[in-house]
Amino acid sequence: MGRALPDDVLGAIVATARVVGALxxxxxxxxxxxxxxxxPRKGELDREYDTLYRLTLGFVLSIAVTVFWAFFLNSLGVNASGFGDVTAPNLAAGLIGLSxxxxxxxxxxxxxPWMVxxxxxxxxxPKPGPGELLTEEERDHRVRMKLQELAERREALRRSIKDAERRMRLQSTEAKSYYETVxxxxxxxxxxLEAELRKLEEERAAELY
Known part of the structure; x- marks a missing residue:
């Protein structure tokens, strides 16, 4: 049989667990x-950093909930023992109930959804959000318009690069430095832009197929 943990070690573990649970x-x-x-919808707060937003706001709102619950307990007045109701058991019970x-x-x-x-x-x-109420044709149309816009910007940048390279061959040293920067x-x-365009095309392909 294994050796039992000493009482002081067991007490330290229990105390640590209580502190962590309370925090x-x-x-x-x-x-x-x-x-x-x-x-309730995933990505509703932010498409990329939704989890981070939830953790941060969860921390802030937890403090607010705790403060308001303490105010409520304090508003109940003084009990028969001469102390208020803002005690650790009352705080814990209220926060557990609210949670x-x-x-x-x-x-x-x-x-x-994992409860299934x-x-x-x-x-x-969760109920569909405003963007999810669009039909597949409308969503695909918006994506195609975005792809077209990005493609036009890409062609404009390519023309700008070619024009700068052409001018570099014709201009003086000082002007050449300027067009190199351009x-x-x-x-x-x-x-x-090409990375954004490639990502959008992959997302559209995943939705279609």
């Missing part, structure tokens, strides 16, 4: 669940 409850969980309830309510609201609004793995009856999908700047812009 998560005070500074993360309620706000994060509230954000998910308010914005549970926010989670249920978020689930109802479709923020947790727990049970099929728990499957909920050419290099156009090349850098062209590189970024």
């Amino acid at each position: 998560v409850l005070l500074f993360f969980l309620p706000g994060y669940l509230l954000i998910n309830a308010l914005y 549970a309510a926010f989670f249920v609201l978020g689930w109802w609004r479709g923020a947790y 793995r727990v049970h099929p009856s728990l499957a909920r999908l 050419r290099d700047k156009s090349r850098a812009e062209l590189k970024v």
